[in-house]
Amino acid sequence: MTHYICKGGCGGVSDEAGVCQTESCPNHYELLEECDCADGKHGMKNDAAGEDAPMVVKDSNGTELKDGDSVVLIKDLTLRGSSTTFKRGTKVTGIRLTGNAEEVDCKLGGSAIVLRTEFLKKV
Ligand SMILES: [Zn+2]
Numbered sequence: 001m002t003h004y005i006c007k008g009g010c011g012g013v014s015d016e017a018g019v020c021q022t023e024s025c026p027n028h029y030e031l032l033e034e035c036d037c038a039d040g041k042h043g044m045k046n047d048a049a050g051e052d053a054p055m056v057v058k059d060s061n062g063t064e065l066k067d068g069d070s071v072v073l074i075k076d077l078t079l080r081g082s083s084t085t086f087k088r089g090t091k092v093t094g095i096r097l098t099g100n101a102e103e104v105d106c107k108l109g110g111s112a113i114v115l116r117t118e119f120l121k122k123v
């Protein structure tokens, strides 16, 4: 599926064309680039270069997220493969980091789900 990414280093990804929303990013308010990768790597090389850099997981505001943090959803999210929708503003407690800086694991509505950090705000 086509998505739009920021090449400024903030890791911003959007489902819609737009501009970078990360204030601390050098490309803030610059147009996002279209990408249609399927692996979430956006065509970026994932080799040794970044290997020893610690992974930093950030919410939609660029605030660092850690295991056990509480976040709120900043948009309505529909659970893939179901009709369950979690409303914007829903609080999620006890998130767990994954190996992917753009995703966190959590429990919501009794099920274990994966949330994209771009839709989260730390509380
Ligand atoms: Zn950016």
Ligand SMILES: [Zn+2]
Residues within 6 Å of the ligand: 003, 005, 035, 036, 037, 038, 040, 041, 042, 043
């Ligand atoms: Zn991509």
